[in-house]
Amino acid sequence: MGTVSKALSLLTYFSRSRSLIGLSEMSRLSGLNKATVHRLLTELQDQGFVEQAGTGREYRLGVAFLRLAALREAAVPMRDIAMTALTKLAEATGETAHISLLQGSTLSTLAYVYSHQHGTRVTMEDAEVLPLHATSSGLAVLGFSDAGFVDEVLSARLEALTANTETNPAKLRKILAQVRADCMAESVGNFEDDVHTHAMPLFDARQSCIGALAIAAPVSRMDDALRTAIRANLRQAALRLTRATGGFLPQSFNEAAA
Amino acid sequence: MGTVSKALSLLTYFSRSRSLIGLSEMSRLSGLNKATVHRLLTELQDQGFVEQAGTGREYRLGVAFLRLAALREAAVPMRDIAMTALTKLAEATGETAHISLLQGSTLSTLAYVYSHQHGTRVTMEDAEVLPLHATSSGLAVLGFSDAGFVDEVLSARLEALTANTETNPAKLRKILAQVRADCMAESVGNFEDDVHTHAMPLFDARQSCIGALAIAAPVSRMDDALRTAIRANLRQAALRLTRATGGFLPQSFNEAAA
DNA sequence: ATGTTTTGGTTCATTATTTGAACCATTGGT
DNA sequence: ACCAATGGTTCAAATAATGAACCAAAACAT
Numbered sequence: 001m002g003t004v005s006k007a008l009s010l011l012t013y014f015s016r017s018r019s020l021i022g023l024s025e026m027s028r029l030s031g032l033n034k035a036t037v038h039r040l041l042t043e044l045q046d047q048g049f050v051e052q053a054g055t056g057r058e059y060r061l062g063v064a065f066l067r068l069a070a071l072r073e074a075a076v077p078m079r080d081i082a083m084t085a086l087t088k089l090a091e092a093t094g095e096t097a098h099i100s101l102l103q104g105s106t107l108s109t110l111a112y113v114y115s116h117q118h119g120t121r122v123t124m125e126d127a128e129v130l131p132l133h134a135t136s137s138g139l140a141v142l143g144f145s146d147a148g149f150v151d152e153v154l155s156a157r158l159e160a161l162t163a164n165t166e167t168n169p170a171k172l173r174k175i176l177a178q179v180r181a182d183c184m185a186e187s188v189g190n191f192e193d194d195v196h197t198h199a200m201p202l203f204d205a206r207q208s209c210i211g212a213l214a215i216a217a218p219v220s221r222m223d224d225a226l227r228t229a230i231r232a233n234l235r236q237a238a239l240r241l242t243r244a245t246g247g248f249l250p251q252s253f254n255e256a257a258a
Numbered sequence: 259m260g261t262v263s264k265a266l267s268l269l270t271y272f273s274r275s276r277s278l279i280g281l282s283e284m285s286r287l288s289g290l291n292k293a294t295v296h297r298l299l300t301e302l303q304d305q306g307f308v309e310q311a312g313t314g315r316e317y318r319l320g321v322a323f324l325r326l327a328a329l330r331e332a333a334v335p336m337r338d339i340a341m342t343a344l345t346k347l348a349e350a351t352g353e354t355a356h357i358s359l360l361q362g363s364t365l366s367t368l369a370y371v372y373s374h375q376h377g378t379r380v381t382m383e384d385a386e387v388l389p390l391h392a393t394s395s396g397l398a399v400l401g402f403s404d405a406g407f408v409d410e411v412l413s414a415r416l417e418a419l420t421a422n423t424e425t426n427p428a429k430l431r432k433i434l435a436q437v438r439a440d441c442m443a444e445s446v447g448n449f450e451d452d453v454h455t456h457a458m459p460l461f462d463a464r465q466s467c468i469g470a471l472a473i474a475a476p477v478s479r480m481d482d483a484l485r486t487a488i489r490a491n492l493r494q495a496a497l498r499l500t501r502a503t504g505g506f507l508p509q510s511f512n513e514a515a516a
Numbered sequence: 517a518t519g520t521t522t523t524g525g526t527t528c529a530t531t532a533t534t535t536g537a538a539c540c541a542t543t544g545g546t
Numbered sequence: 547a548c549c550a551a552t553g554g555t556t557c558a559a560a561t562a563a564t565g566a567a568c569c570a571a572a573a574c575a576t
Binding site for chain 4: 517518519520521522523524525526527528529530531532533534535536537538539540541542543544545546
């Protein structure tokens with residue numbers, strides 16, 4: 001594994017619940033020698049990608065990400081376009097709309113918008129990590145990812161997060177076939193009880209799946225009319241979002257959507 | 259120079275006006291061999307830090323920055339806090355408020371807020387690059403940066419952007435001494451004609467200066483009352499912003515501010 | 517107060533990775 | 547049709563990275 005890849009992979013150990021990581025802890029998480037981790041983190045720190053904070057001089061993500069994210073948004077206003085799409089989706093459906101991006105073998109929530117039409121709603125958190133096998137967003141992504149990646153994900157230990165979570169790889173493959181046929185994933189109580197979600201994949205300029213757009217609603221509100229509205233609005237919004245951010249739909253998606 | 263540093267330094271060549279860079283172009287900009295650049299960019303691409311787009315398969319910043327910026331904001335909501343501070347500053351002063359972060363030897367605009375109290379205003383652009391020697395933000399940063407960095411900046415070729423731009427290193431050092439005494443930088447027509455700006459430095463958890471908070475107004479509106487209001491509001495907002503994002507003021511700043 | 521464990525950090529002989537001149541196929545310009 | 551520039555690849559030689567062993571300080575347990 002290249003040195004640059006090693007350094008960048010250290011960044012993936014940061015999460016919402018683990019925003020500060022010490023040197024020894026990072027060594028344990030990554031399996032790399034403490035001296036190696038120290039050197040890699042020092043190079044990341046010199047360029048502002050991590051910084052030290054906290055009492056024990058733990059590391060956290062640095063301000064370079066804010067800067068470069070702003071630069072990336074100036075070039076491809078993906079988050080801005082996503083916020084517009086999410087707002088419209090939330091208004092049109094009355095439910096929570098969110099977008100997440102692929103990070104390794106998980107999804108990271110980029111943004112979400114709540115609807116205020118009801119007294120209850122499905123809640124999200126910034127940068128929340130979503131598993132691939134147990135969410136509609138994850139299934140949408142897997143449905144349009146290359147076979148090697150799907151194999152890798154399905155051969156890992158799949159955690160049952162609710163009584164409903166599907167963890168049988170053969171059954172998941174069948175679900176993925178359906179996702180490909182529908183160009184949409186649907187999930188009921190797989191990740192959280194009483195939550196019914198729909199998701200569609202998003203693609204980049206090279207037709208690679210990079211994330212998903214999703215709508216989450218309480219099961220109790222999901223009648224046929226709501227489901228039809230969600231499916232129609234989500235389809236339109238996801239296709240528009242991929243195109244608006246300079247992405248292209250893969251052939252397999254186009255064929256199934258026809 | 260370490261391999262990781264080399265790879266990350268490639269990212270700094272992207273700018274608002276140069277969001278797509280081809281392999282050969284990046285080789286010329288960085289002075290690195292084309293094969294080396296290709297390998298470094300490939301490793302960055304594998305982790306989502308750059309992606310290929312455009313007709314000639316040029317590279318641009320990737321979606322990983324959006325994801326990790328969201329994660330960083332979840333941990334230290336600096337941009338969120340900054341937007342609140344900028345909004346208040348713009349309202350309190352009636353002028354354009356903005357925040358920029360240090361990137362190498364320049365500043366990168368992170369966010370800005372306009373006031374709508376007047377028919378005219380100083381305008382900004384997302385991710386706009388600001389020079390250090392010719393802006394109040396830059397002078398604020400230099401005033402509270404280590405001597406080696408100041409030497410490096412002042413020994414480079416300093417561009418005269420207006421007839422007013424100070425480019426004499428000895429004079430600039432005198433200006434920096436004044437910035438340190440005032441804990442604030444002030445600049446009239448140095449970067450743009452007819453624009454009067456004030457800026458204060460922002461610090462990180464290790465007391466390093468990482469950027470500046472600034473207010474820009476047309477020269478024609480800058481009377482004593484406005485100047486006093488700007489200075490008071492800016493001082494309060496900058497100190498609060500450093501503290502709210504877990505930063506600490508360096509000793510030199512505390513002594514001068516007393 | 518003392519001893520133990522764990523931490524962040526450093527060193528340098530050894531090992532692994534990176535480098536870049538030379539090359540190739542394709543695209544763009546004249 | 548020819549030339550220039552592009553993105554991309556190869557692999558012997560060169561350079562950087564590695565990690566076991568070590569250190570001082572801090573945290574923890576008694």
